[in-house]
Amino acid sequence: MRQRGRKKGASGELSRARLLTIAAEEFAQKGYYETKVSSIVKRANLTQPTFYLYFQSKEAIFNELVDMFREKLSELTKQSRLEPGIDLNSLPERISIGLSAIFRFFAENPNLTRIGFFIAADSEIIKEQLASGIKENLISEQEEGYFHADIDMCIVAKSLVGIIERLTLTKLFQELKSPESLANEIVNLFLYGMILDKESC
Structure with a gap:
């Protein structure tokens, strides 16, 4: 620091x-x-x-504000890692909790978020660090058997950061979606996709 x-x-x-x-x-x-x-x-x-x-x-x-944002985001990312032995049925809820915490931090600190995520010269580095932290979490969770072994978690992590960035601006800051609803929709999209399950029809 x-x-x-x-x-x-x-x-x-x-x-x-x-x-x-x-x-x-x-x-x-x-x-x-x-x-x-x-x-x-x-x-x-x-x-x-x-x-x-x-x-x-x-x-x-200004640099202190950037550091405050960077440190809190890193802390929340580390806290969101899933521990071993979670019941697969509760997996969506557990993932949503970690993602909600990040969105809640953004919602409660919009000025700090605009500085660290969008204005600062280091903002792209911060987003790369977020993607790296998410990737490390996902690889660990993949090794625990929570996700398919053949998925490239680098792509997943970078996709998540892009989604988080865009939805923070267009939904969260506009107060069109709550942190919890955004997290739930993202988790549902990534875990279940967009194709209709014909068996449920």
């Missing part, structure tokens, strides 16, 4: 947290280059010298 500003006690931590929250809103709404430190401190009711107690520059606070 990039180096962060020094702690200044409880009051200082509140000021620092407020700067991060407002900076996330400014960057998400205006982009990196149009966001000014002066605008951040004005909205936070703080001074520019106070800003520089915690962050060396606009770039430093």
Whole structure:
């Protein structure tokens, strides 16, 4: 992680947290280059010298927000890995829980998500890291016998990231779908496909 500003006690931590929250809103709404430190401190009711107690520059606070997003996404990806011995009948629900957690994080932190997933220069790297983490999970789960052995999990992982990225913008952020409903629909699509089961007709 990039180096962060020094702690200044409880009051200082509140000021620092407020700067991060407002900076996330400014960057998400205006982009990196149009966001000014002066605008951040004005909205936070703080001074520019106070800003520089915690962050060396606009770039430093932006990078910290990117790191916050990257770390939380990595944590959620690791937590979503299926452990051995799961009843196959409960597999869809268990997969949905992990995917829902990612969408819920995005929904609860839309500004941070816009920065880390779409605005930052590192956004493509972050998505590649997400795909890599998902692939590692899938290969492990494949070895546990949950999925067909001949499936290329790299393709599955990259497809999932593309779907997550697009649906976050067009459904989640538009509040057209909840995190849980998006996760359930994606899981149903990947596990059961689109072809009608004639036996169920």
